[in-house]
Amino acid sequence: MRWLTLYARSRHAPASLAVVLISALAVWALARTGDGKPWSGWLPVLVLVAGAAAVSVGLGGQDPALERTAAIRWMPRRVAHVLLGGVLIGAVLLAVQTMDGQQTSPALVLRNSAGLMGLVAVGAACWGRQYAWTLPCVWLAFSMVVPPSTDVVTQVLTWMLLPSGTAVGTWTALVLAAAGTAAHAAVGVGGGGVRR
C-alpha cells in the first residue's frame, strides 16, 4: 500500500485526476450552454484527448535514470499504468455524460481511450513524459481539419472521429494501443537529450 501511495504521488496522480475531471466538467458545461445537440461530433473525443494528455504526465517519474536502478519489475507496472489510465479517462467521460442523460457509444469510448493511451505511451517512450501530450493533441487537431472521406488514408488520419464499428478506426486504435503499451513497457520514458 505504501508503495502504491508513493508511486501515485511521484506520478502526479492527484493533479492528473483533478485535471481529467475538470476538463470533462468544463466541456460538459460548455456543451450545455451550446445549442441542441451538445455531445455530437468531436466534444467527447476532446474530453478523451484532454484526459489522455493529463494522464500522460504520470507515465514517468521525476528521475527515470534513478528509477531504472530499482530492483522492481517495471514492465507489468507500466502496462498496468497505461491500461488503468485508459479505463479512468473512459469512465470519467461516461460518468459525466450519464449525468447529462446522454451517452456516446461505449464502443467508441473504449476504442478512443485505448488508442489515445497508446499514443501518449508512444510519445512518452520516444521523447519523455513532458512531451507525450503533443501526439494526441496534434492528431486530433489534424483530424478536425481533414474532411471526412471513405478513403483509407483519410480514415486512418481521422480514426478518432469515425463512428464506432468502422473497421479502419478500430484497427488503427488497436495498433496504436498495442504499439504504445509495448513501447512504454519496454523503454519506459525516453528522450535522451531533453531529460532533466
Next chain:
Amino acid sequence: MNPRIARIELRRSAAPWTGAVVLAAALVFLCLIPGPWSTGSALWTAQWTSMAMWTRHMLVFLWPLAVGLGALQGLRDRRSKMTELLAGTPRPAWHRAAVQAGTTAFTLVSAFALLLLVGAVLVLAGDASYFHLGWLPISLVGALGLGAGAVFGMGAARAMPSILTPPALAVAALMVTNFLRHHRSSDAEVPLALVPNPVALLAPTVAEVHETLLTLSAPVHLGQTVWLLGMAATGVALLAAAGPRARLLALTPLVVGGVFALLLFPAGPRDTYVVDREAAAQVCDGPVCVTTVRQARLDGMAGPAKEALRLLSGALGERAPVGVRETTALRALSATPERPRDAVLVDFDDGALAGARGERLTRFLIGQGIVPLCSPRSRTESGTWEDAAAQSIAAAWVLGEQPRPLGGTMISAKGQAETSGPVWKRFSALPRAEQRERIDAAHTAALSCKGDALTELNGGALR
C-alpha cells in the same frame, strides 16, 4: 538583446525544434494530405490570397501547438531546478524573459515565413496572374499569432509551474480555435461562426477557402494585431513577473487588447470576409469575360467559348446567350446559382469546367448555355444527375453527336450514361422540329428552375 546570448539560446534551447515541428506539421498537411487545399480552383497555391488564407487556416492546429510548446519552454528553468539560482543573479528578470521569449517567437515566425516562402514559390510556378500585396496582412497577422501564442504559453507556464500546464494550455487552445472557427454554411454567402462574430475573431484562424475572391477586411487585421500584441505583452510580463501582484498586473495588456479588439472587429461576418474588388474585376476578350484572378484561363477559353456562342445562337435563335462570363456573386452552400438570360455563366469551382479545354470546353459551355444549373456543382456540392444528363444531351444535340458524359463531376460517367441513355434514345427518334421544341422547353425550365430540364427533354415525364 545581447546577440551572443541570443545565439546561445538559439543553439541550446528547444526553440529551433518548436519552429521545425510547426513548419513540418504545416508542410506535411498541405503537401501530403489530400483535401480541399490540394484540389479544385481554391487550392492553396492557386492564388496569393488563397495561399495566405490556407496557411492562416492551418493555425487551427499550429496555434495550439505553438501555445503548448511555448509553455514547455516556459517550464525549462523549473525542470532544470535552477529557479532559485536565477533569482539570486543581479541581472534583471526581464532580460532573461526577453531573450527566452524573443528566440522562441523568432523561430516560430521564421517557420511561418518559410512556409509562406514554399507557398510563394509554388504560386509563382503556377498560373496565378493576379499579383498583389493584399495577402500580406493576412500572413503577417498569422505569424504574429504564432509568436504571441508561444510567448503567452511561456508566461502562463511560468505563472503556473506544473508539468500539467502545457497539455492543459494546448487542449484549451485547441478547443478555443475549434469553437471559434468560421464555417461555410447554407445560411449565408460568407463563412459563419457559432459564436458572435467579434468573439470568433479572437481566434487567430480563418475559415477554409472556398472562394478565391474573398479576403479579410482591414478592421479584422487591425483588431487582431492589437489583441495579439496584448497577448504577447502579457506573456513577456508574466515571464518577468516575480510576485502575485505583478502577475495580476501582467494581465492588463491582454484585457486591454481584448477590449480594444472587440470594439474594432466588425459586427457581422459580411464585413469580415469581403470580396476583393480588384480580384473580381472582369477581364474580357470580346464576349468572353473572366475575373482578374483567373486571367490565365482567358486565352485558352476565348476560342472554344466563341465557338460555343456561335453554335448556341444557331440552336436557340434569338433566345441564345450572347456572352460567356465568370460568376462573381457569392452564394451560400447549396444555394441556387444565378442564371442570367443573356450570358452563359461559368464557375471554375465546377469540376466539369475546371479540367475542360478545347473541344471539351465547347461542349461544356453549350450544355451550360442551354441548361444552366439549378443545383450547384463544386468540390462539396454534387449537382443533380438530371442536370448532368440534360447538359450532355443538349450539347450532343447541338453538335450532332452521341451524348458524352461530363468529366470531373461527382456523378460517375456510368451513372450519367445510364440516366441520359434512354432519354436520348427517345429524343433522337423524334423529328427535328419537335427536338427543337423540347430543347426550348428544357432551356426555359432550367432558366426559371421550375420543372426539370431532363423531364422536358423526355416530353413531360421522366421514365
